[in-house]
Amino acid sequence: xxxxxxxxxxxxxxPDRGLNFGDGLFETLLFTQQGLVYQDLHLSRLQAGIxxxxxxxxxxxxxxxxxxxxxxLCEEQYTHCAVRATVTRGGGPRGYAPVSGCSxxxxxxxxxxxxxxxxxxxxxxxGVAKTPWSYQPQLVxxxxxxRLDQVLAARERLDAGVDEMIMLDDRSSVVSTISGNLFxxxxxxxxxxxxxxxxxxxxxxxxxxxxxxxxxxxxAREAQVSVEQxxxxxxxxxxxxxxxxxxxxxxxSKEWTQFPICKALHQAYCGENQ
Amino acid sequence: xxxxxxxxxxxxxxPDRGLNFGDGLFETLLFTQQGLVYQDLHLSRLQAGIxxxxxxxxxxxxxxxxxxxxxxLCEEQYTHCAVRATVTRGGGPRGYAPVSGCSxxxxxxxxxxxxxxxxxxxxxxxGVAKTPWSYQPQLVxxxxxxRLDQVLAARERLDAGVDEMIMLDDRSSVVSTISGNLFxxxxxxxxxxxxxxxxxxxxxxxxxxxxxxxxxxxxAREAQVSVEQxxxxxxxxxxxxxxxxxxxxxxxSKEWTQFPICKALHQAYCGENQ
Numbered sequence: 060x061x062x063x064x065x066x067x068x069x070x071x072x073x074p075d076r077g078l079n080f081g082d083g084l085f086e087t088l089l090f091t092q093q094g095l096v097y098q099d100l101h102l103s104r105l106q107a108g109i110x111x112x113x114x115x116x117x118x119x120x121x122x123x124x125x126x127x128x129x130x131x132l133c134e135e136q137y138t139h140c141a142v143r144a145t146v147t148r149g150g151g152p153r154g155y156a157p158v159s160g161c162s163x164x165x166x167x168x169x170x171x172x173x174x175x176x177x178x179x180x181x182x183x184x185x186g187v188a189k190t191p192w193s194y195q196p197q198l199v200x201x202x203x204x205x206r207l208d209q210v211l212a213a214r215e216r217l218d219a220g221v222d223e224m225i226m227l228d229d230r231s232s233v234v235s236t237i238s239g240n241l242f243x244x245x246x247x248x249x250x251x252x253x254x255x256x257x258x259x260x261x262x263x264x265x266x267x268x269x270x271x272x273x274x275x276x277x278x279a280r281e282a283q284v285s286v287e288q289x290x291x292x293x294x295x296x297x298x299x300x301x302x303x304x305x306x307x308x309x310x311x312s313k314e315w316t317q318f319p320i321c322k323a324l325h326q327a328y329c330g331e332n333q
Numbered sequence: 334x335x336x337x338x339x340x341x342x343x344x345x346x347x348p349d350r351g352l353n354f355g356d357g358l359f360e361t362l363l364f365t366q367q368g369l370v371y372q373d374l375h376l377s378r379l380q381a382g383i384x385x386x387x388x389x390x391x392x393x394x395x396x397x398x399x400x401x402x403x404x405x406l407c408e409e410q411y412t413h414c415a416v417r418a419t420v421t422r423g424g425g426p427r428g429y430a431p432v433s434g435c436s437x438x439x440x441x442x443x444x445x446x447x448x449x450x451x452x453x454x455x456x457x458x459x460g461v462a463k464t465p466w467s468y469q470p471q472l473v474x475x476x477x478x479x480r481l482d483q484v485l486a487a488r489e490r491l492d493a494g495v496d497e498m499i500m501l502d503d504r505s506s507v508v509s510t511i512s513g514n515l516f517x518x519x520x521x522x523x524x525x526x527x528x529x530x531x532x533x534x535x536x537x538x539x540x541x542x543x544x545x546x547x548x549x550x551x552x553a554r555e556a557q558v559s560v561e562q563x564x565x566x567x568x569x570x571x572x573x574x575x576x577x578x579x580x581x582x583x584x585x586s587k588e589w590t591q592f593p594i595c596k597a598l599h600q601a602y603c604g605e606n607q
Binding site (some may be wrong): 085195217 | 335337342343344345346347348349350351352353354355356386387397410415417419421426428429430431440442444447463464465467468470471472478480481482483484485486487488490491503511512565577
């Protein structure tokens, strides 16, 4: 199901700068019977992207469109959907330069999910991608539409036959998995890669750092992280809006079978969304 | 005017991985009364991109679609158009991983041009963009759809009120302008930035290096280039498929008024397309 600027649609008007240049942003939200989960955190990151790209102010418009889609999903009694909101700089003449006074275009897509966060996720097998994050200092943390790094890493994942891949930056520091933020447990404390060069500032990462770590009584910090540190961690997991937290059972030849902190975070997450 | 998979269209079917992730490539060709200019060079770069992204083999399909659009433009007696061919990995399920056996989707857009290569271009005023090229070793030279670097630099250009901007790589070496390849004249020889970390391998850059420099009896080489070298050059110009070669009249406080080599290349270019 797709909506373009609030109207059910099966296609996108041409031209669109989102298609032509990846000139836009997106958010993938979890929809449950409670509605869109942590929508404000998603909108806050979206606003950071709107500012970084100098896009027209459109947050109220996005909020309005999401409310419309959310009502529709409620009425139709959907219970678990992935809702992707894509915001592009719309149409305009040929060339890279945006036109002043252009309007944002909002494309919302909803798809039913098979496996979702209240279900405890099976431990994942991970590899390390050869494709690095590309470094663009102006776009650190932003969830924009230029995602070839992730597409290339996802192709490696398929070839490797694993569930997810670790992605590194241009200096071989750990950044994330392909579609989630990564945490390790080191001496009983949570550590997640600092996102100062690359990476997406994930909503669940934010919640773990700011809220859930306190709920479970574990310290959490951001730091530069090496692959060696991951291999020596007592526990490893990744998180995103759709899967919640997922433990890592294997990374290369290293294996883990116990995930007490990941499980506790999963409970903390579920406890907030009864 | 747009064509999607060979059919005149005003919209793109959703979902499309080109929109969702910038998962695709494009070429911008010049159409004249002689047809699509240097089409084979464009298709050769496109093929390099198809290989780099692991996209389905679709070059014959693109060639066929371009022939269709070119015939249409001839029949309708258009004389100078910009023809953009966008190739995406099509639709598919949610997530970064491409589906094996997916089909490419071809979107071709044609727009009438005001100013085009047979017209000698007025000297351009340039600035230096703060936005660098992002570094992705797997995509060097490729004309893919992840073009936020250029969009951000084009916003700087509008703010600076100049015609074009020099773009640097992450190590402050010169790569290109926003939408063209750059050449300088140093001790009577042509020098262009080596594209080993960033940049797009331009069709006119290729022609200058391989063919036109010989026609005008000037040596040409690729090298690492600094901004200081540009300022000390005896001549500076940039090139792309739509504008041909355009001399640089000003870069910051430095000015040039004579462009003998750029003019000679322009003549060499025109001589090939009578």
